[in-house]
Amino acid sequence: MRRRIVAGNWKMNGSQDLVKQLVGKAHDEVGSLAERVEVVVIPPALYVAQVQASGQRAVAVGVQNVSQWQSGAYTGELSAGMAQDLGCRYVLVGHSERRQLFAETDEQIAAKVERVLEAGLVAMLCVGETLEQREAGVAEAVVAAQIRSGLSKVAESRWQQIVVAYEPVWAIGTGKTATAEDAQGMHASIRDVLAEMGAPANDMSVLYGGSVKADNAAALFAEPDVDGALVGGASLKAEEFFDICRAFPADH
Ligand code: PEP
Numbered sequence: 001m002r003r004r005i006v007a008g009n010w011k012m013n014g015s016q017d018l019v020k021q022l023v024g025k026a027h028d029e030v031g032s033l034a035e036r037v038e039v040v041v042i043p044p045a046l047y048v049a050q051v052q053a054s055g056q057r058a059v060a061v062g063v064q065n066v067s068q069w070q071s072g073a074y075t076g077e078l079s080a081g082m083a084q085d086l087g088c089r090y091v092l093v094g095h096s097e098r099r100q101l102f103a104e105t106d107e108q109i110a111a112k113v114e115r116v117l118e119a120g121l122v123a124m125l126c127v128g129e130t131l132e133q134r135e136a137g138v139a140e141a142v143v144a145a146q147i148r149s150g151l152s153k154v155a156e157s158r159w160q161q162i163v164v165a166y167e168p169v170w171a172i173g174t175g176k177t178a179t180a181e182d183a184q185g186m187h188a189s190i191r192d193v194l195a196e197m198g199a200p201a202n203d204m205s206v207l208y209g210g211s212v213k214a215d216n217a218a219a220l221f222a223e224p225d226v227d228g229a230l231v232g233g234a235s236l237k238a239e240e241f242f243d244i245c246r247a248f249p250a251d252h
Helices: 016-033 045-055 080-085 096-101 106-118 131-135 139-150 156-161 180-196 214-221 238-246
Strands: 005-009 038-042 060-063 090-093 122-127 162-166 206-209 228-231
Touching: 005 206, 005 238, 016 038, 016 045, 016 238, 038 090, 045 060, 080 106, 090 106, 106 122, 106 139, 106 156, 122 139, 131 139, 139 180, 156 162, 162 180, 180 206, 180 214, 214 228, 214 238, 228 238
Parallel strands: 005 038, 005 228, 038 060, 060 090, 090 122, 122 162, 162 206, 206 228
Antiparallel strands: none
């Protein structure tokens, strides 16, 4: 089933105090939002247990990255199985910061997606073009290639464990957002690529990410192929994050 999702990626930000403030509040807010949208909090992994405890199932929880391996002598890594063990539902894979700052390759990303699916979790695959690629007119080709390689190992029965997050790199943390029309165009093209791969594209959620704020979320969510948002900076402010969640029209 296509789900509406608003996910907050805290990146390397946060504290026990923030968990108390933000997730404590979620409890009151989410009751009224439950029909409209699934709210997901993706804190640094060290805070997952505290988010789980304070969220009391009002929010779904995710991690920002997992290892490409199942287990073993990989000091500093966290496995998809551990995320599952702690009650997580989502794992971000291939965020542009992982691709750019940590040189994650397409092969590693595909292996991580495989680990996440094996663990029974949902992989939120992040894709998106740079400004240079957009200006060169190859944005759709770049995104299509990222989807084809990132999801190359998904078995037919596992597509419901995939969410795609379209995050143009030039829009992440910059205050620049794709127009609702540009986002819709790319999301429709992502769905075409998924369909070509044999995925049930119309039943899959495709989220937009890149400087989503309370004042631009409604226009994005009004587009037929935008099923929600992956939110970075604005997810650290409780009021704004829940305003974004509320920006979904009830009849989308
Ligand atoms: C992100 O990190 O996934 C993101 C979209 O960040 P921001 O909302 O700050 O642009």
